[in-house]
Amino acid sequence: MTLYLLDTNAASEAMRGHPAFDAKLQSLPPGQWCISAVTSSEIRYGVASRPEAARLHRIVDEFLRIVPILPWDALAATRHGALRADLKARGTPIGDFDEMIAAHALALGAVVITDNTRHFARVPGLVIENWLRPSGH
Template sequence: MIHADTSFLVDLLRDAARSTRGPATALLEEIEREEIRVGVHVLCELLAGAEGSRRPTVERQRVRQLCGSLVVSYPDERFAPVYARLLASLRGGGRPIATMDLLIATAAIVDDAAIVTRNTKHFRRVPGLEIRGY
């Protein structure tokens, strides 16, 4: 199973807008037979970006079109203890990451999924997270 990070989905949206086959699109072609999910926090980031754009209606539609066929992963009772453990570990090591990135990483770990991202620098710090960068 794969969890798509915001950076990956944004890159797919950009590739589609430019009609190009960038690294994200190439990776999508490699993983398209795997189950790909999107965490609700990623969806929040994408829609927030759409709302802040010059064409929010168009961008919201593009996000819906891209994510419409993906399973959205929502936090359940497993989420909070995993998040708390990861946050304590990162703080204890003096290397915390942004809250939203940690929420996204937690969702992937809870679902026992790898995360596909361009943002390997921050996610690399999260113990137990499998990363597929590009």
């Protein structure tokens, strides 16, 4: 069974109620999609830094209550160290949090769901899908 790991922009679309995105998530069996603890942190930071936080907190809390949040563990950290060094050496870093999410997906053997395919495509061996714009553009 394929595991789908939503990156932060994909999780944000799920919380916004994007119809096609929601339909895709609902078509999957329970446990087939999740987010990284890194994504949970980014979402919490985003809502805490917005003026309309009270309304957003309710939406975020509900989403984080239902979505499986996988811990960022030692295997993810190991993958991250090697990935970050490789991307830096090639001059193609993608940012700390995206590198952590990509490393987590590699450690899990998961597919990253993102609208930022050009960014994540820099990661060797990472499988990505864009459910918002299926052509990837």
